Amino acid sequence: MNRRAAIARLLGITGTLAIGADAFLSGCSRATPARKRAFSPTDVALMDEIGDTIIPATDTPGAKAAGIGAFMASMAIDCYDDASFASLYDGLGAIDAACRRDAGTSFMSATPAQRTTLLDKLDAEQRATSRRRTDGEAPHYFRLMKELTLLGYFSSEIGCTQALRYVEAPGAYRGDVPYHKGERAWFNPTRRV
Amino acid sequence: MAAEHYDAIVVGSGITGGLAAKELTERGLRTLVLERGRNVTHGVDYTAATTPPWKIAHRGMATRELVAEYPVLRRARLAYEPNAAFWADEHDCPYVEKKPFEWLRGYQVGGRSLTWGRHCYRWSDVDFEANAIEGVGVDWPIRYRDIAPWYDHVERFIGVSGSAEGLPHLPDGQFLPPMELNVVEKDVAARIRQRWNERRLIIGRIANLTQQHNGRGPCQYRDKCWLGCPYGAYYSTQSASLPAAAATGKLTLRPFSIVRELRYDRDRKRATGVSVLDAETQQQIEYTANVVFLCASTFNSAWILMNSATDVWPDGLGSSSGELGHNVIDHHFRAGASGRVEGFEDRYTYGRRPCGFYVPRFRNLGAERRDYVRGFAYQGSASRQEWTRDVAELGIGAPLKAELTEPGPWTIGMTGFGETLPYHDNRVTLDKTRKDKWGLPVLAFDCRIRDNERRMRQDMMHDAAEMLEAAGVKEVRPSDGSYTFGESIHEMGTARMGNDPKTSVLNGNNQVWDAPNVFVTDGACMASSSCVNPSLTYMALTARAVEFATRQLASRDL
Numbered sequence: 001m002n003r004r005a006a007i008a009r010l011l012g013i014t015g016t017l018a019i020g021a022d023a024f025l026s027g028c029s030r031a032t033p034a035r036k037r038a039f040s041p042t043d044v045a046l047m048d049e050i051g052d053t054i055i056p057a058t059d060t061p062g063a064k065a066a067g068i069g070a071f072m073a074s075m076a077i078d079c080y081d082d083a084s085f086a087s088l089y090d091g092l093g094a095i096d097a098a099c100r101r102d103a104g105t106s107f108m109s110a111t112p113a114q115r116t117t118l119l120d121k122l123d124a125e126q127r128a129t130s131r132r133r134t135d136g137e138a139p140h141y142f143r144l145m146k147e148l149t150l151l152g153y154f155s156s157e158i159g160c161t162q163a164l165r166y167v168e169a170p171g172a173y174r175g176d177v178p179y180h181k182g183e184r185a186w187f188n189p190t191r192r193v
Numbered sequence: 194m195a196a197e198h199y200d201a202i203v204v205g206s207g208i209t210g211g212l213a214a215k216e217l218t219e220r221g222l223r224t225l226v227l228e229r230g231r232n233v234t235h236g237v238d239y240t241a242a243t244t245p246p247w248k249i250a251h252r253g254m255a256t257r258e259l260v261a262e263y264p265v266l267r268r269a270r271l272a273y274e275p276n277a278a279f280w281a282d283e284h285d286c287p288y289v290e291k292k293p294f295e296w297l298r299g300y301q302v303g304g305r306s307l308t309w310g311r312h313c314y315r316w317s318d319v320d321f322e323a324n325a326i327e328g329v330g331v332d333w334p335i336r337y338r339d340i341a342p343w344y345d346h347v348e349r350f351i352g353v354s355g356s357a358e359g360l361p362h363l364p365d366g367q368f369l370p371p372m373e374l375n376v377v378e379k380d381v382a383a384r385i386r387q388r389w390n391e392r393r394l395i396i397g398r399i400a401n402l403t404q405q406h407n408g409r410g411p412c413q414y415r416d417k418c419w420l421g422c423p424y425g426a427y428y429s430t431q432s433a434s435l436p437a438a439a440a441t442g443k444l445t446l447r448p449f450s451i452v453r454e455l456r457y458d459r460d461r462k463r464a465t466g467v468s469v470l471d472a473e474t475q476q477q478i479e480y481t482a483n484v485v486f487l488c489a490s491t492f493n494s495a496w497i498l499m500n501s502a503t504d505v506w507p508d509g510l511g512s513s514s515g516e517l518g519h520n521v522i523d524h525h526f527r528a529g530a531s532g533r534v535e536g537f538e539d540r541y542t543y544g545r546r547p548c549g550f551y552v553p554r555f556r557n558l559g560a561e562r563r564d565y566v567r568g569f570a571y572q573g574s575a576s577r578q579e580w581t582r583d584v585a586e587l588g589i590g591a592p593l594k595a596e597l598t599e600p601g602p603w604t605i606g607m608t609g610f611g612e613t614l615p616y617h618d619n620r621v622t623l624d625k626t627r628k629d630k631w632g633l634p635v636l637a638f639d640c641r642i643r644d645n646e647r648r649m650r651q652d653m654m655h656d657a658a659e660m661l662e663a664a665g666v667k668e669v670r671p672s673d674g675s676y677t678f679g680e681s682i683h684e685m686g687t688a689r690m691g692n693d694p695k696t697s698v699l700n701g702n703n704q705v706w707d708a709p710n711v712f713v714t715d716g717a718c719m720a721s722s723s724c725v726n727p728s729l730t731y732m733a734l735t736a737r738a739v740e741f742a743t744r745q746l747a748s749r750d751l
Contacts, residue, residue, distance in 0.1 A: 053589060053590065054589045054590070054593070055589075055593070055594050056590060056591055056594065058591050058594060058595070060598075062594075074251075075251060075254065078251060078256040078257065078258070079251060079254050079255065079256050079257060080257075081257070116589065116590055119588075119589050119590075120588045120589060120590075123588040123589055124588065127585070146589070150580060150581070150597070151252060151254070152252070154580040154597070155246050155247060155249075155252040155253075156247050157245070157247040159247075160245070160246055160247055163594070163598045164580070164598060166245075166246065168243065168245065168415065169413040169414075169415050170413065170414045170415065170543060170544035170545060171413050171414060171544070172414055172543065172544050173372060173373060173414045173542070173543065173544035173545070173546040174373070174542060174543040174544060175373040175374055175375030175376055175378070175379070175542055175546070176373075176375060176376035176379075176540055176542070177540070177541050177542060177543050178539060178540065178541070179538070179539050179540055179541035179600065180539070181538075181599070182599070183541075183599070184598050184599065185577070185579060185580065185597075185598060185599055185600040185601075186543075186545075186600075187246065187579075188416070188545060188579060189246045189249075189253075189416070189417065189545075
């Protein structure tokens with residue numbers, strides 16, 4: 001984050017989803033050993049599938065190929081405050097339970113269509129709760145999962161170089177170039193949030 | 194053992210210390226530069242400068258550990274793992290906040306010249322005369338004509354890209370070709386000018402090179418300046434002044450050297466040298482010199498003065514005026530407006546421009562009198578939204594992915610940087626009950642903005658919104674994102690220049706009235722703040738003071 005990025009975020013000119021704007025703010029201690037062991041390989045596999053439902057493989061690889069499950073785990077362990085960590089962690093069980101209730105099967109065995117239906121519903125739910133959330137209340141778990149998926153995917157090598165475009169040293173600035181619908185956006189490392 | 198002697202000692206190696214070293218050595222003085230922090234070698238120690246985004250730890254988000262280590266940096270929204278090593282260790286170097294204050298320090302060779310915002314604007318006589326006209330603080334002992342040649346001198350050396358605009362209150366300089374406003378910024382600029390002929394939206398004037406300059410650069414448009422630039426394309430101590438100083442063969446640089454105090458000869462009324470604490474070995478070392486330049490950053494230069502000559506003045510060298518540590522200034526900022534721009538969907542940008550646009554001050558010029566004095570300027574930018582944008586109608590899945598892989602709508606925003614008045618009781622003091630890692634007393638901060646600044650912030654929001662609306666921008670949102678003193682990292686004051694030793698710490702050549710061979714040329718010397726980014730003015734004052742000092746030394750007047 002630099003000064004200009006901080007100002008851009010303040011002004012909301014980079015978008016309104018504001019990845020992790022809540023969850024990342026209030027961390028204040030080292031990750032506990034218990035936290036470091038919190039996510040099992042099964043949890044990581046589940047997060048891979050959740051992420052891949054949010055950002056699936058299309059003409060470019062999806063979030064699972066970008067290692068989203070491991071990314072979500074490490075970000076929650078190292079960066080999240082306790083309330084957000086608990087929200088995300090408990091959300092994994094909640095998603096599986098909701099899937100069993102709605103589709104009669106675990107999330108891991110659900111079809112892509114069943115997964116999408118469920119997560120679409122959860123996305124609507126997180127939107128509604130985020131609007132009325134009060135200070136200090138942990139964000140809805142699906143908001144956290146979606147934020148981490150977008151951040152983890154678009155800043156990954158696959159995200160930067162296949163879904164988006166990235167050059168390390170552009171060598172020039174041009175302030176007015178033609179754009180045709182369908183062309184990929186440039187990844188900008190300056191403004192993440 | 195006799196103390197090692199130099200012609201000149203420079204305390205600090207940041208934006209002014211680096212330049213002082215270059216100017217002193219080029220004028221033939223054997224110069225010792227004392228830096229309290231570690232060495233940072235150009236290129237070599239820019240450890241994350243070329244790391245691809247996907248290899249940046251936690252993709253740049255702050256970890257709990259980082260937040261615990263850098264709570265003030267976190268408050269200022271600047272905690273960023275890849276450049277955390279360019280900021281002072283907050284646990285080793287505590288300070289006291291009598292009122293909230295964000296003190297953001299760079300304790301290493303290069304100081305904050307590695308991380309600065311690089312905007313460079315000249316002052317004009319509107320700024321230099323304001324105190325006298327309004328009866329605020331003390332009159333500046335200099336005017337624009339005194340500093341103009343030194344602006345030229347510094348700009349030619351550091352390289353400033355920008356556009357000549359012919360504005361009397363924002364004088365043009367020795368510019369390299371300007372960077373480009375983008376298509377939306379140009380459109381907004383034209384519409385603003387159509388409505389208000391006196392208002393301009395121009396490209397930022399920044400110390401980034403748009404062409405080769407003195408063997409450096411040019412800018413590669415990576416927009417990663419705050420990680421250190423391996424191309425040397427922005428001005429820093431490392432990229433420009435240290436190599437120039439080293440080339441003279443007259444430079445000695447000593448990192449890990451905390452200057453505890455100036456040694457003072459009360460009979461000759463001169464400093465004889467400095468006493469240094471080695472930050473690693475705790476050894477005390479003495480150095481002597483004919484002149485000392487304090488360039489330790491605003492508050493640390495004041496701290497050194499407060500700890501010097503206390504046998505003569507209990508509150509330190511320069512305290513005879515009653516002004517040492519007083520009149521702390523910072524630019525209040527984070528009030529402005531933003532909005533969505535319609536159209537231009539078939540236009541885009543290439544490359545990552547390392548600056549935004551600038552709207553020079555337009556309030557309280559000429560005959561206008563608002564309900565506050567002084568003025569503000571804006572910085573901002575227009576860009577297409579990125580993958581971070583919310584797309585409410587697309588929840589998840591392939592449609593969301595497809596949308597976010599393309600650039601979004603254009604948005605534009607700007608935030609004001611406002612002049613803060615020099616209030617006598619905005620001050621720093623020594624708190625002898627609190628000690629840092631080396632057992633040295635720490636500074637306590639007692640500063641706040643007042644009604645003049647609060648009224649100005651209303652205009653900062655309102656005027657930004659009005660200009661954007663006049664330019665056809667939609668959904669314009671004025672905002673005051675709140676401001677904490679110190680947060681803009683433009684801290685100044687504490688040892689102001691003036692015409693009278695009874696009311697100022699320094700004279701018109703940056704000499705301490707009570708010790709004429711001590712020059713303070715960093716932000717501490719400022720008697721008011723203008724609303725423009727201050728570093729260029731500190732550098733010009735530094736070069737001017739060095740020229741004066743070397744003349745005085747030659748004629749044995751010091």
